[in-house]
Amino acid sequence: MPRALTIAGSDSGGGAGIQADLKTFQMLGVFGMSALTAVTAQNTMGVQGIHDLPPDFVRQQIDSVASDIGIDAAKTGMLSQPEIIEAVVAAMKEHHIEKLVVDPVMVAKGGARLLVPAAERVLREQLLPIAYVVTPNIPEAEALLLRRIETVDDMRDAAKRICDMGAQRVIIKGGHLPGGSSIDILYDGTNVDELHADRIDTKNTHGTGCTFSSALTAWLARGVEFTMAVGRAKQFITAAIAGGISLGHGHGPTNHWALMEQQDTVTKQIWGHMDGELHEVNGNQ
Numbered sequence: 456m457p458r459a460l461t462i463a464g465s466d467s468g469g470g471a472g473i474q475a476d477l478k479t480f481q482m483l484g485v486f487g488m489s490a491l492t493a494v495t496a497q498n499t500m501g502v503q504g505i506h507d508l509p510p511d512f513v514r515q516q517i518d519s520v521a522s523d524i525g526i527d528a529a530k531t532g533m534l535s536q537p538e539i540i541e542a543v544v545a546a547m548k549e550h551h552i553e554k555l556v557v558d559p560v561m562v563a564k565g566g567a568r569l570l571v572p573a574a575e576r577v578l579r580e581q582l583l584p585i586a587y588v589v590t591p592n593i594p595e596a597e598a599l600l601l602r603r604i605e606t607v608d609d610m611r612d613a614a615k616r617i618c619d620m621g622a623q624r625v626i627i628k629g630g631h632l633p634g635g636s637s638i639d640i641l642y643d644g645t646n647v648d649e650l651h652a653d654r655i656d657t658k659n660t661h662g663t664g665c666t667f668s669s670a671l672t673a674w675l676a677r678g679v680e681f682t683m684a685v686g687r688a689k690q691f692i693t694a695a696i697a698g699g700i701s702l703g704h705g706h707g708p709t710n711h712w713a714l715m716e717q718q719d720t721v722t723k724q725i726w727g728h729m730d731g732e733l734h735e736v737n738g739n740q
């Protein structure tokens with residue numbers, strides 16, 4: 456079974472962070488593992504408290520799973536402190552993790568900082584250069600580049616500039632840009648591509664970034680080629696947002712079950728394909 460590791464914070468509200476990642480891995484037929492970086496007291500309204508874990512202990516969790524179970528792809532989410540980023544970078548290098556999806560989580564939807572400002576430089580200088588792909592949203596891309604992004608052309612330009620910082624591939628997520636479409640820009644170091652989906656009018660967007668990056672990680676863990684993996688991750692997140700759940704009083708979570716419930720073309724495509732892959736795997740055993 457493909458194995459994926461999420462290195463991220465816990466969201467007690469269950470919509471983002473480690474919880475969103477593990478639910479996504481499970482839905483996409485990948486064995487999910489976790490290394491916790493921080494525990495947050497959080498709900499749909501915002502973040503009420505953050506408790507960071509010691510960097511050595513973050514490292515220990517990664518070493519434990521890497522040395523025994525193995526990792527086909529990994530992703531990072533909330534990393535909060537510079538020393539945690541350094542510990543993760545050292546572990547990724549030592550365990551030769553090639554498929555590393557870096558979601559440069561900086562600020563939660565409600566405005567709470569999930570990465571201290573002093574860590575931004577370490578993220579830029581140490582983590583980006585070992586990323587297989589980095590997936591900033593627009594405010595995160597702006598913080599990485601120290602420049603404004605207001606149009607799709609700005610996003611295309613920003614993707615190239617972030618690639619120049621050392622990441623092999625960049626996806627700039629357009630959830631924060633106004634307009635009828637939710638457009639993501641994809642740059643693989645050579646070509647720029649656009650991924651379009653109708654913008655869904657909903658306030659239930661808690662965990663969209665986490666869910667998108669973990670779906671991408673799952674497909675990469677399954678050995679799917681990059682552009683195809685991104686397309687499938689986009690289908691997964693679009694369905695999860697469309698099926699978003701009105702829980703709590705603020706931004707409700709996305710629905711990781713949405714593809715199963717929908718029984719439409721997207722479901723058939725993804726599950727049909729997965730089913731084929733699973734048969735292949737079983738057939739080869």
Ligand SMILES: Nc1ncnc2c1ncn2[C@@H]1O[C@H](COP(=O)(O)OP(=O)(O)O)[C@@H](O)[C@H]1O
Binds near residue numbers: 657693
């Ligand atoms: N209202 C929406 N309708 C459709 N897709 C959306 C919507 N909001 C976000 N997305 C998509 O969800 C994914 C996560 O994007 P975004 O919300 O920008 O990330 P983050 O959670 O990191 O801020 C992207 O593929 C984006 O295009």
Ligand SMILES: Cc1ncc(COP(=O)(O)O)c(N)n1
Binds near residue numbers: 465564569660661663
């Ligand atoms: C522990 C944790 N990690 C990440 C996010 C970002 O969530 P989003 O995907 O909505 O940007 C969050 N709110 N909490």
